[in-house]
Amino acid sequence: MLRIAQLTKKFGRNTAVDAASIQVEKPAMIGIIGRSGAGKSTLLRMLNRLEDATSGSITFEDREITGLGGAEKRAWQADCAMIFQQFNLVPRMDVVSNVLHGTLNRRSTVSTLFNLYPNEDIHRAIDILDRLGIAEHAPKRAEALSGGQQQRVAIARALMQDPKIILADEPIASLDPMNAQVVMEALRRIHEEDGRMVIANLHTLDTARRYCDRVIGMRAGRIVFDGTPEQLTTDMAREIYGADASFSEEATSTEIGALDRSAKAAAVPA
Structure with a gap:
């Protein structure tokens, strides 16, 4: 279904993604983990064609993606929706209009200019x-919503494109644990109920294990792990993050239970 072969991106002398190869046979929810600068965001941006690859190829359903241009490239970007950490909404525009921006790729210039839907x-x-639990906020300005609600608006905008793949670049990095859970549960439901492929860059191991069918670990631009959540051991996590024996998963956790345990441990007198 999706085949990434020896995909490489260089910025001058720096290699952001180094010969990445991934094969996905059917829709899945995939988490990509790794330190900041590991190449996760660049990989997603090449998939969406926001960045051009230096070399290698991307093939989806027998269509070669890396060489697309013009209308064909825009059509691919409609099929491969992108969700960003910072939401990328129009703050002073109402929520429903922000969601309707997901149809811009198939609307005429005149209707876009006059905001006609x-x-x-x-x-x-x-x-x-309504499916995402925020229909009552439809007439409000996007800036009036909480971060978690804004991210769900961004997910709704992506769904308006009716994409085959949803790419989420650190979708919960700026959210508190409760909102992070709501957003990840929404993405998981979209995968299960719609049969869409979801690929999310994540910054915590517990989130990847809990919500993803498959986890890919990147280090210094290279894929160093590709397996099931059960195969993502603490030792493998240390390898992915380049950490020593002092590496603690709970210290980076966004799961509410783990945070509670850490707080209780900190409160116990030495």
Whole structure:
């Protein structure tokens, strides 16, 4: 279904992604983990064609992606929706209009200029917001919502594209644990209920283990782990993050239970 072969991206003398190869046979929820600077975001940006690869190839359903241009490239970006850490919403625009921006790739210049949307699209946008538990916020400005709610608006905008793949670049990095859980559960439901492939860059191991079918670990631009959550041992995590024996998973956890345990441990007198 998706084949990435020897994909490489260089910025001058620096290699951000180094000969990455991944093969996905059917829709799955995949987590990519690794330290900052490991190449996770660059890999997703090449998949979405926001960045051009230096070498290598991306093939999806027998279509070669890396060489697409013009209308074909835009069509691919509609099929491969992107969700960002910072939401990328229009703050002063109402929520439903932000969601409707997911249809821009198939609208005429005139309708875009005058912000004209078919009733069918408006109803669909509200249905998607309802599915994500935020339909009551549809008339509000995006800036009036919490971070977790804004990220769900960004997910709704991606769903308006009716994509085959959703790429999420650190979707919970700026969220508190409760909102992080809500967002990850939403992405998991989208994968399970819609049969869409979801690939998410994540910064905590417990999140990858809990929500993903497959975990890919990157270090210095290279893929150093590709396996199931059960295969992601603490020793392997140390290898991915380049950490020593003092590496603690709970110290980087976003899971509420783990945070509670850490707080209780800190409160116990030495």
